[in-house]
Amino acid sequence: MAALTRQSRLTGILGAAAKKLEKARDLRTVGDLLDFLPRRYIDANTSGRLSEFTVGETAVLVATVVSVQTRSMRNRRGKMLEAVIEDADGTAARLVFFRAYGHEQRLLPGVRALFRGKLDTYRGGWQLSHPDYTLLDDDQEQDSVYAGGLVPVYLNVAGVTDMQMTQSLRLVLDQLDVPEDPVPGKIRTGRGLSDQLDAYRLLHLPQTQADVGRGKRRLRYDEALVVQTALAQRRARYDAEEAVPRAVRPGGLLAAFDERLPFELTAGQREVGAEIAADMARDRPMHRLLQGEVGSGKTIVALRAMLAAIDAGAQAALLAPTEVLAQQHERSIRAMLGDLGEGGMLGGAEHGTQIALLTGSMPKSQRERVLLDIVSGPVGIVIGTHALIQEHVMFADLGLVVVDEQHRFGVEQRDALRGKAVRPPHVLVMTATPIPRTVAMTVFGDMDTSALTELPSGRQPIASHVVPASKPAWLERTWRRVAEEVAGGHQVYVVCPRIGDPDDAMLEVPDDGSAPDLETYGDEEPEVVRELHGVYQMVQRLRSEPAMDGLRIEMLHGRMSPDDKDTVMQVFGRGEIDVLVSTTVIEVGVDVPNATTMVVMDADRFGISQLHQLRGRVGRGDAGGICLLVTESDNPTTVSRLEAVAATTDGFALAGLDLELRREGDVLGSSQSGQRSQLRLLRLTHAKDVELIEQAREDAIGIVADDPELTKHPALAAMVQTRLDDEQAAFLERG
Ligand code: ADP
Ligand code: MG
Numbered sequence: 001m002a003a004l005t006r007q008s009r010l011t012g013i014l015g016a017a018a019k020k021l022e023k024a025r026d027l028r029t030v031g032d033l034l035d036f037l038p039r040r041y042i043d044a045n046t047s048g049r050l051s052e053f054t055v056g057e058t059a060v061l062v063a064t065v066v067s068v069q070t071r072s073m074r075n076r077r078g079k080m081l082e083a084v085i086e087d088a089d090g091t092a093a094r095l096v097f098f099r100a101y102g103h104e105q106r107l108l109p110g111v112r113a114l115f116r117g118k119l120d121t122y123r124g125g126w127q128l129s130h131p132d133y134t135l136l137d138d139d140q141e142q143d144s145v146y147a148g149g150l151v152p153v154y155l156n157v158a159g160v161t162d163m164q165m166t167q168s169l170r171l172v173l174d175q176l177d178v179p180e181d182p183v184p185g186k187i188r189t190g191r192g193l194s195d196q197l198d199a200y201r202l203l204h205l206p207q208t209q210a211d212v213g214r215g216k217r218r219l220r221y222d223e224a225l226v227v228q229t230a231l232a233q234r235r236a237r238y239d240a241e242e243a244v245p246r247a248v249r250p251g252g253l254l255a256a257f258d259e260r261l262p263f264e265l266t267a268g269q270r271e272v273g274a275e276i277a278a279d280m281a282r283d284r285p286m287h288r289l290l291q292g293e294v295g296s297g298k299t300i301v302a303l304r305a306m307l308a309a310i311d312a313g314a315q316a317a318l319l320a321p322t323e324v325l326a327q328q329h330e331r332s333i334r335a336m337l338g339d340l341g342e343g344g345m346l347g348g349a350e351h352g353t354q355i356a357l358l359t360g361s362m363p364k365s366q367r368e369r370v371l372l373d374i375v376s377g378p379v380g381i382v383i384g385t386h387a388l389i390q391e392h393v394m395f396a397d398l399g400l401v402v403v404d405e406q407h408r409f410g411v412e413q414r415d416a417l418r419g420k421a422v423r424p425p426h427v428l429v430m431t432a433t434p435i436p437r438t439v440a441m442t443v444f445g446d447m448d449t450s451a452l453t454e455l456p457s458g459r460q461p462i463a464s465h466v467v468p469a470s471k472p473a474w475l476e477r478t479w480r481r482v483a484e485e486v487a488g489g490h491q492v493y494v495v496c497p498r499i500g501d502p503d504d505a506m507l508e509v510p511d512d513g514s515a516p517d518l519e520t521y522g523d524e525e526p527e528v529v530r531e532l533h534g535v536y537q538m539v540q541r542l543r544s545e546p547a548m549d550g551l552r553i554e555m556l557h558g559r560m561s562p563d564d565k566d567t568v569m570q571v572f573g574r575g576e577i578d579v580l581v582s583t584t585v586i587e588v589g590v591d592v593p594n595a596t597t598m599v600v601m602d603a604d605r606f607g608i609s610q611l612h613q614l615r616g617r618v619g620r621g622d623a624g625g626i627c628l629l630v631t632e633s634d635n636p637t638t639v640s641r642l643e644a645v646a647a648t649t650d651g652f653a654l655a656g657l658d659l660e661l662r663r664e665g666d667v668l669g670s671s672q673s674g675q676r677s678q679l680r681l682l683r684l685t686h687a688k689d690v691e692l693i694e695q696a697r698e699d700a701i702g703i704v705a706d707d708p709e710l711t712k713h714p715a716l717a718a719m720v721q722t723r724l725d726d727e728q729a730a731f732l733e734r735g
Contacts, residue, residue, distance in 0.1 A: 006031030038152030093126035148207030224696035231445035252311035286426035292452030294616025314399025353380030500534015603629035
């Protein structure tokens, strides 16, 4: 038989099993199968009888299924599965899965399996809740398949047992041609990494736990190297570009602006300002990421860079993720510049410039006038949304692109805007989400980074509290508190996870919350069982809330027309709305200093970083802020996550926590396609992986410096190419 390669089709090698693998998991080639890594391992060497284990211990045992029962649950969709198993002594244990799905096809009476799970008691007997298990084939001696006693457990493939998986992998690995290793031998030796093919062998056919560790380390390194190589190449391409230097000119707009700033710049703002000025004075394009907590004053830093660009004869564009934000930027920048923003107009300052707003919803005639002003030159600062990226927007001389709240824009969009300049413009990307170093290296590895770590003085801290909605008195207290704030002359946001239905603006009956939260069980996403609060319903409810009598309550959400949204924001900004019920459209950048209180409904539905972002909308003035996180969940994990958010306002600490609790895919914003997703093994939070990423980064920079197009490293080039498929591209696009 001809030797196999990663591209060989599984049909023809594995026979009937190949069809099942393709059907269940879309595994078509040898490479697909190799990358279908075990999820866990059960160490059969520690296997024993039930009597050998005590409660609370992890028990590993071979047992036979005696009886199985599935039943519907009262409070939620889906069925649970209960089984009775018996070990070799005939000792019985109850087995329970809160989700029968998948298990009911496998755990049939008479089936023998190796189980691994924490031993509990239930009504005086033994119990295992959702254990790992692998079915044992009757006609196969276990020892002949699992040489070291370590049993790989795979994601379920209908009709193929784990034992058959192992046999298939042995077959494939035995016939596989040794391919060229993508990692150069010198690096492998230097870093103590096993060969790639060995790594697959170690993971699929391990003898010991140490094997698994070595195999994983190598594949993790590969993941890191792919990303770092792509970033290093990207970085090298930037550095090869020639930009027009835009050095600060004394006595210009920037100087005039600095002179009339109503406050002192913080030390951080000055420092970062100097870094940016130095970057922009060079003849290669700046690519700088500016991180800074909400309210740390990034906008001023960006505006000063834009003014410097204008002083140097260029234009600057500010890209905002939403129309609300673009409009707000325009208003606040106009206000800050005063007559400096009315250059060439009656009453404008002598060397002033002009500001233009460009959004998708502008009337055609107005839009055309703005487009003309942008291409003919009088406009120095263009503020806009995605509309700025469109083909027909042309600039006279675009020198600086500022991207606000980076996470909603991708590299492609940034590149499209860069393409509007005669020569590559300088690029400043701003983010309010504190980014741990690993993520910075991974996602923004092609940029230089700066951080604003202090808030402008005079900022009041935000006090946050978790409000259990299951206690009506607490919720009542919340609304009274809201009314008190309003009575004190302040304003309030109430944030809901969804818009809801205008025709169904009735009070919703909340779930009694008595059922256990399923988040911790099973492989699938938790079901949304209770209705989440919608904006429409909430407005109705608050308007009829006795404590809120007479308050001006309005709504803001993404289905409103851009004009309506802008109007509501302006009216709210003028203090003519007391309570604004909204979705997360207010998440980024909205700045109304008089808003002191935020109530987040179904707070458990938001991520940690998102909650932190949200509450950054309050406490922006000098009155301090309160954030009330309302949840109906009584799941301890969920509640403690919210408590953690309430306990600190340190964005970096929260970002770290966020990383720990979420899967990397979420953190990086890429879709969760499970087995094929890029960072399957790499954990951006694990100290060991941080080191691995640093090593891979160093190695990648070395390789690319010497061989930018990877012509001397074809196997590495191929690995980067194939792994940077669409999904991966999307992940890198986060820059
Ligand atoms: P960010 O965009 O980083 O969230 P902003 O740039 O919107 O923060 O700044 C928040 C508020 O702080 C604005 O009202 C701004 O005018 C004000 N501000 C910025 N820098 C200073 C400073 N050095 N001293 C006092 N107030 C400042
Ligand atoms: Mg901002």
